[in-house]
Amino acid sequence: MSKHIQNIAIIGAGLMGHGIALSFARANLNVTVMDPSQDALDTLHARIEGSMVSMGTGQEDIRSAIAQIAVNQDIGAAVKEADLVIEAGPEKLEIKRQIFAEVEAAVSDDCILASNTSVLPITKIMSQLSIKSRAIGTHWWNPPHLMPLVEVIRTQWSDETALSQVTDLLKDMGKKPVRVDKDIPGFVGNRLQHALWREAISLVENEVCSAEAVDTVVKASFGRRLAVLGPLENADLVGTDLTLDIHKTVLSDLDARGYPSPYLQFLVETGKLGMKTGEGFRTWEHGEPEKLLEHLVKHLKAQNTIEDI
Ligand SMILES: NC(=O)c1ccc[n+]([C@@H]2O[C@H](COP(=O)([O-])OP(=O)(O)OC[C@H]3O[C@@H](n4cnc5c(N)ncnc54)[C@H](O)[C@@H]3O)[C@@H](O)[C@H]2O)c1
Numbered sequence: 001m002s003k004h005i006q007n008i009a010i011i012g013a014g015l016m017g018h019g020i021a022l023s024f025a026r027a028n029l030n031v032t033v034m035d036p037s038q039d040a041l042d043t044l045h046a047r048i049e050g051s052m053v054s055m056g057t058g059q060e061d062i063r064s065a066i067a068q069i070a071v072n073q074d075i076g077a078a079v080k081e082a083d084l085v086i087e088a089g090p091e092k093l094e095i096k097r098q099i100f101a102e103v104e105a106a107v108s109d110d111c112i113l114a115s116n117t118s119v120l121p122i123t124k125i126m127s128q129l130s131i132k133s134r135a136i137g138t139h140w141w142n143p144p145h146l147m148p149l150v151e152v153i154r155t156q157w158s159d160e161t162a163l164s165q166v167t168d169l170l171k172d173m174g175k176k177p178v179r180v181d182k183d184i185p186g187f188v189g190n191r192l193q194h195a196l197w198r199e200a201i202s203l204v205e206n207e208v209c210s211a212e213a214v215d216t217v218v219k220a221s222f223g224r225r226l227a228v229l230g231p232l233e234n235a236d237l238v239g240t241d242l243t244l245d246i247h248k249t250v251l252s253d254l255d256a257r258g259y260p261s262p263y264l265q266f267l268v269e270t271g272k273l274g275m276k277t278g279e280g281f282r283t284w285e286h287g288e289p290e291k292l293l294e295h296l297v298k299h300l301k302a303q304n305t306i307e308d309i
Contacts, residue, residue, distance in 0.1 A: 087114065093125065100129060211282045
């Protein structure tokens with residue numbers, strides 16, 4: 001399985017699909033985006049333009065990126081010429097399996113198939129493919145056009161050439177691909193992230209502090225360091241001996257439940273779904289979410305200018 005990757009098909013034109021399409025188009029690759037929703041396709045170019053404006057991209061570059069992106073509601077037609085298909089449809093196993101069945105019926109034998117699932121094992125999604133060596137995961141982070149990381153996930157069947165071709169392509173585009181050699185739920189990033197969220201929710205549920213306090217603690221302390229000092233670099237900085245002493249005391253006290261918090265369940269059951277309903281762990285006044293997201297984009301843009309070590 002060895003092919004020059006020039007034509008990319010993206011399945012799903014939502015939050016992730018539009019940013020992934022934008023990222024490939026900026027790298028001058030040919031992109032076709034498929035979505036069953038006509039509205040998602042009709043608004044795609046405008047949403048991409050909006051994201052590029054927020055990145056500070058000039059009009060000429062925006063026009064040339066958009067010219068690289070075609071849309072098609074027909075999945076077979078959308079993927080027919082593709083060298084690489086990235087699925088960014090709903091996070092439902094059955095829908096993803098159905099998408100890949102339809103994709104595989106239309107693509108060439110050497111087309112690489114990738115899912116952008118957040119936590120579903122790629123092996124489960126792709127187990128019904130007839131050519132399983134083409135199956136990989138590419139887990140992008142939101143917003144895909146501003147977050148450098150893409151986790152490239154190997155399944156037990158993945159072809160090594162396919163993995164390195166996609167990794168090299170992502171590197172050439174200025175992304176930071178990281179290989180994940182075992183196809184486990186949540187891969188690396190979401191396991192780390194949700195280990196933190198589990199403890200954050202538990203602290204609020206057990207009335208140790210408010211939700212606002214949890215967020216402030218993270219943002220005003222280790223959150224500041226994380227972009228330049230990873231957790232294992234930090235462990236080496238303070239010493240593995242101190243890390244061991246801390247773990248001897250604190251680990252047995254941390255939330256280790258292997259199921260979602262009842263407090264989280266309660267929020268969902270009572271319609272407190274977060275920013276979209278005005279209340280979740282915290283309350284959100286009109287305009288506050290937009291302000292926070294604007295702040296986030298500014299912060300991510302600034303982070304991308306910090307030189308990597
Ligand atoms: N949102 C995030 O932060 C994030 C981050 C990383 C990965 N992901 C994963 O990426 C995928 C997409 O997430 P999103 O946030 O872009 O979702 P989204 O809801 O914004 O977009 C999903 C799109 O899929 C389309 N769709 C529905 N049924 C479809 C079908 N049968 N075939 C093709 N497309 C279909 C919808 O019309 C919609 O446009 C999910 O698997 C999600 O878990 C999301």
